[in-house]
Amino acid sequence: MNRHASPLVQDGGEACWDxxxxxxxxxxxxxxxxxxxxxxxxxxxxxxMAVVVSEVVTNAVVHAKSAMTLSLHRQGRSVRGEVADHSPVWPTPLPAGPNEEHGRGLAIVTAxxxxxxxxxxxxxxxxxxVCEERPAS
Known part of the structure; x- marks a missing residue:
């Protein structure tokens, strides 16, 4: 662990960091x-999961401008991730043109x-x- 992530809980099915x-x-x-x-x-x-977490955490940093708690909850072969921040403002999809640098985060989370x-x-x-493990093809 580094100075930017102190573990709160990490066991067989749960992990949580501030x-x-x-x-x-x-x-x-x-x-x-x-x-x-x-x-x-x-x-x-x-x-x-890394792509989704990156987008949601970046949104918390950029828009909520607050510390956050990242938690993972294993549910069999799927994992529910949560990012709790201190802003009451909910994320909203933004239109993003082909040359825009921002506005694709929630579309990426959906995908x-x-x-x-x-x-x-x-x-x-x-x-x-929630991300689910897909059977190998």
């Missing part, structure tokens, strides 16, 4: 997710997760998503 609102947080979160999935023998989910949503929290919101 993360700062900092530019490097998305890369730290991707690494933490890959490590947890490898421990759970779910490395087949690593690429999709790489089975489902996702937002739940209110007492001090902000929780953006959640």
């Amino acid at each position: 993360l700062p609102a900092a530019p490097e947080t998305a890369s730290v979160a991707r690494r933490l997710v890959r490590e947890a999935l490898a421990t759970w023998n779910l490395s087949g989910l690593a690429d999709d 790489y997760s089975e489902r996702w949503g937002v739940d209110p929290a007492p001090d902000g919101k929780i953006v959640w998503f």
